[in-house]
Structures are given as C-alpha cells and as structure tokens.
Amino acid sequence: MNKPVNKVIGSIVLFLGLFCQSLLAAVAEYHIQLKDHLFFPSQITIPANQKVKLVINNQDNTPEEFDSFSLNRDKVIFANNKAIIFVGPLKPGEYKFFGEYNPNTARGIVIVEHQKQKAADVN
Amino acid sequence: MLINTVILFLRDALPIFVLVVYLYVHLTATNLWLLLCAGVGALLSLIYINQIHLISQLFDGNGIELSLWICQVFVYLLALVLGYGLNRNRSSNKNYLYWTAGLMVSLTLVSKGSNFVLYFDGYFSQSNAIQSMLLGTFLGLGICLSLAILLYLTAQWLKQQLGPWSTWLLVHIYVTGQLVNALPLLVQVDFLDSSATAWSSQYFVSIEFDRLFNVLFGYQAAPSIAQVIVYALALLTPLLIFYWLKLHSASHSGIK
Numbered sequence: 001m002n003k004p005v006n007k008v009i010g011s012i013v014l015f016l017g018l019f020c021q022s023l024l025a026a027v028a029e030y031h032i033q034l035k036d037h038l039f040f041p042s043q044i045t046i047p048a049n050q051k052v053k054l055v056i057n058n059q060d061n062t063p064e065e066f067d068s069f070s071l072n073r074d075k076v077i078f079a080n081n082k083a084i085i086f087v088g089p090l091k092p093g094e095y096k097f098f099g100e101y102n103p104n105t106a107r108g109i110v111i112v113e114h115q116k117q118k119a120a121d122v123n
Numbered sequence: 124m125l126i127n128t129v130i131l132f133l134r135d136a137l138p139i140f141v142l143v144v145y146l147y148v149h150l151t152a153t154n155l156w157l158l159l160c161a162g163v164g165a166l167l168s169l170i171y172i173n174q175i176h177l178i179s180q181l182f183d184g185n186g187i188e189l190s191l192w193i194c195q196v197f198v199y200l201l202a203l204v205l206g207y208g209l210n211r212n213r214s215s216n217k218n219y220l221y222w223t224a225g226l227m228v229s230l231t232l233v234s235k236g237s238n239f240v241l242y243f244d245g246y247f248s249q250s251n252a253i254q255s256m257l258l259g260t261f262l263g264l265g266i267c268l269s270l271a272i273l274l275y276l277t278a279q280w281l282k283q284q285l286g287p288w289s290t291w292l293l294v295h296i297y298v299t300g301q302l303v304n305a306l307p308l309l310v311q312v313d314f315l316d317s318s319a320t321a322w323s324s325q326y327f328v329s330i331e332f333d334r335l336f337n338v339l340f341g342y343q344a345a346p347s348i349a350q351v352i353v354y355a356l357a358l359l360t361p362l363l364i365f366y367w368l369k370l371h372s373a374s375h376s377g378i379k
Contacts, residue, residue, distance in 0.1 A: 027313075051317065063241065072307050076187070076241055078176060084184055086313040100127055100242070 068097035132263025164232025185312035300341020
C-alpha cells in the first residue's frame with residue numbers, strides 16, 4: 001500500500017481509538033425513577049471527579065424533560081421510557097435538577113462528594 | 124412555568140429571530156423568501172417531532188442529541204458557503220445563496236423549534252398550566268421581537284458603514300456560538316469527554332446578559348477547554364482562509 005494511504009488509515013484508527021476510549025471505559029450507573037411527576041430518589045450521591053451514568057426511568061404516561069442548569073444537561077424522556085445521561089467529572093457540591101414540565105414536583109439534587117476510603121476489615 | 128416558558132423563548136426562539144434578522148439584512152431578499160423558509164422549517168420541525176420516538180431510539184438512544192448536533196454542523200457549514208459567495212464577485216449565480224440561507228433557517232427551525240413543540244405538548248396535558256404558559260409566551264415573544272428590531276437596525280447600520288462582510292461576520296460569529304453551544308449534547312451522550320473548565324466569569328456578567336450573549340456569540344460563563352478550542356478554530360480558520368482567498372484573487376487580478 002502507498003505510504004500516504006497508510007498514514008491516513010493510521011490517523012483514522014488513532015482518531016477512532018481516542019474517540020472510543022470513553023465508550024469502552026466502565027462507568028458507574030445510578031438509577032432514578034420518575035413516577036407521578038416525582039423523582040425517586042430525589043437525592044443521589046456520586047463521587048467527585050468521576051464520570052457517571054444516570055439512567056432515568058420515566059414510569060408516567062406523559063413525557064418529562066430532565067433539566068439541570070448547573071449540570072448543563074437537558075433531555076426529554078418519553079412516557080414509559082428510559083434515558084441515559086452522562087454527567088461529570090464534577091467538583092464536590094450540590095447540583096439541582098428538575099422536570100421541566102412539572103418543575104414544582106419533579107425536583108432533585110445530585111450531591112457530589114469525594115469518595116471516602118473504605119476502612120480495611122480488621123477481621 | 125411562566126419563568127420556564129420565558130427561558131424557553133430566550134434559549135430556543137431568540138436564536139431563530141437572530142439568524143433570520145442577520146440573513147435578512149445580509150441578503151436583502153424579499154419577504155416571500157423568508158416566509159417560504161419559515162414554512163419549510165416549520166414543516167420539517169413537525170416531521171421531526173412526528174418521528175422523534177424513532178429518532179430517539181437510534182444510536183443506542185442518542186439519536187436526538189446526534190441529530191441536533193448534525194443540524195448545527197450543517198448550519199455552520201452553510202454559513203461558510205455564504206462567506207464563499209461573498210468572495211466571488213460575479214453578480215449572476217447568486218440564487219444559491221438564497222437557497223443556502225433558506226436551508227440555514229429551516230435547519231435552525233428544526234433544531235430549536237422541535238423543543239417548542241415538545242415543551243408545549245407536555246404542558247397542554249396540564250390544564251392548570253395554560254394561563255402561565257400563555258403569559259410566558261407573550262413575554263418571551265415580546266423580548267425576542269424587541270431584540271430582533273434592535274439587531275436589525277444595528278446590522279443595517281453596519282452593512283451601510285462596512286459592507287456585506289460585516290453582516291456575514293455577524294452570521295459567522297452567531298453560528299460558531301451555536302456550534303459550541305451544541306457541544307454539551309455530545310458530552311451528555313458520552314461521545315465527547317467533559318474537559319476541565321477554562322475560566323469562570325459568572326460573577327462578572329449578570330444572568331440576563333449571559334443569556335443574550337450566549338445567543339449572539341456563544342458566550343459561556345464557565346466554558347470547557349474543548350469549547351474554547353472549538354470556538355477559536357471554528358471562528359478563526361474560515362476568516363484566515365477567506366482572507367487568503369481575497370489576497371490571492373487580488374494579486375491574480377493585479378498580475379493580469
């Protein structure tokens with residue numbers, strides 16, 4: 001094969017490899033249910049400086065839009081459907097989210113904390 | 124809900140108004156062209172909404188984000204076509220510029236207008252929200268129209284003083300900002316890694332101006348490094364290329 005062609009193929013493979021890196025890395029999942037226009041749990045705690053996957057399950061018969069200004073995320077979740085949103089890495093703090101179609105009831109907080117080191121079992 | 128409706132207008136309606144005003148001043152086309160674009164865009168938006176369940180299932184549930192991102196990329200590329208059209212001084216063959224601008228308006232209506240339809244569809248199911256929604260609509264519409272008139276007058280003045288490149292620059296800055304604003308969509312679906320914040324200017328700019336500047340030129344109070352890099356490249360690269368093309372054609376005609 002020609003050298004320029006090899007270079008192009010190599011560049012594409014490298015680009016795809018960098019591109020797919022985030023897809024292949026394991027990411028912690030956190031599940032949130034949306035029922036009767038309320039988030040359950042309304043408060044979740046995630047580790048700081050790590051990307052996490054939020055799986056939101058809309059169990060209502062109407063769509064809802066998961067919205068958060070502080071997380072910079074908004075996604076429509078259709079009735080009886082799930083949606084996946086990646087958040088992070090985030091600094092420690094509280095990040096509010098709400099359902100745009102029912103902002104008075106569908107409200108929640110993502111609390112970001114540094115992971116505490118688990119104490120070793122003495123036994 | 125009233126506040127949410129107003130914010131929706133600032134976030135999704137105002138970009139449409141800004142783009143239409145800029146293109147209207149830049150191309151000095153007839154009203155018919157605008158109405159046609161708006162009609163086509165509204166129709167495409169309804170088709171998009173009609174198929175949105177199907178689209179949302181594509182690419183492992185990331186279809187909506189990817190389709191919106193692709194819309195923004197196309198709008199950006201079409202703006203470059205407009206700039207290229209200015210480089211070519213031939214007065215014939217200018218019709219493609221109207222088609223280009225029309226497509227830009229239509230695609231923007233699809234990406235921004237679909238949010239409207241989803242939003243109002245969600246709210247119409249609640250009878251007690253209609254009054255606050257209508258009030259929010261009038262407020263939001265009033266804000267958008269006021270700003271559109273101000274921008275129209277400003278753009279007209281700029282075009283008279285500095286020529287059509289000034290209005291194209293307004294379009295270019297606007298579409299670059301919208302392109303960068305769409306980057307979080309890719310982060311949301313993990314197609315792009317979230318990068319560190321480049322700086323934070325949230326204490327220097329009030330939230331009202333934050334929204335306005337975000338629409339006009341993609342201002343972010345705390346942009347990521349990726350957003351800054353994409354913004355700089357997307358803004359400056361075409362300017363350098365068009366400048367080089369202009370110099371090249373000037374020197375070429377000088378040789379003749």
